[in-house]
Amino acid sequence: QVQLQESGPGLVQPSETLSLTCAVSGDSMSSYYWGWIRQSPAKGLESIGYSFYSGTTTYNPSLNSRVTISVDSSKSQFSLTLSSVTAADTAVYFCARIRTTVGGVFADSWGRGTLVTVSS
C-alpha cells in the first residue's frame, strides 16, 4: 500500500519561496501522476497541480506562474516550489497520488498534510 509523507519548513517569509517534498513508499512512481493540493479556511480545498512520473506537468492556472512540481523517481519523491508567497498561501499542503482510469481522474492516496504559514 502506497504511503506519502510531506516534509519542509512550517514557516516561510513573505515574498520568499515555499519548498516541500513528498516521499513515496510502498509502490513504484511509474504510471501515476503525483500532485499537490492545499486547504485553507479562506479558500477551502485547492488543487495546485500535478506531474506525471516522466515529468509532464499541469498547473492550476491561478498559480501557474509561481508553481513548479518535479518528480524524482530515483529517489521516490516529488517536490513543490511556490514562489513569491504571501499570507494567502498559508494552508495545509497535501501531496497525493493521482489515478487516471477510463472512469475518471482522482486522488486515491494522500499524505497527512503539513501546515505552512507565511509570516514575518
Added chain:
Amino acid sequence: DIQMTQSPSSLSASVGDRVTITCRASQRISTYLNWYQQEPGKAPKVLIYGASTLQSGVPSRFSGSGSGTEFTLTISSLQPEDFATYFCQETYSTSWTFGLGTKVETK
C-alpha cells in the same frame, strides 16, 4: 473558471437516515466529478469517481449519480463513522475545482 456549488453546506442527521448531498457545476463537466470524505485533522478520502463509480473498499451505502451540471452523493443508511465533511471535485478543467463542502453532523 468552473464553479462548484454544494448544498446544503451542513445538515443534521441520525444514524440510519438517508442523506443526499448535491453538487452543481457552473458549466457542463460530463462525468468528471469526484466525491471525497474528510474527517477533522485528516486528509480527504475518495469515495466516488467518475460521478458514479465506487472506489475500492468504500461501503456500498455510498452512491453517486449525475452528469453534465448536476450531481448527487447519497448515503443510504448513515453510520456513526459517516459524520464528516464531504466535498465534490471536478476534473474537467485544469483547475480541478472543489466544492466548499457539506458537513454532516449528528442530530
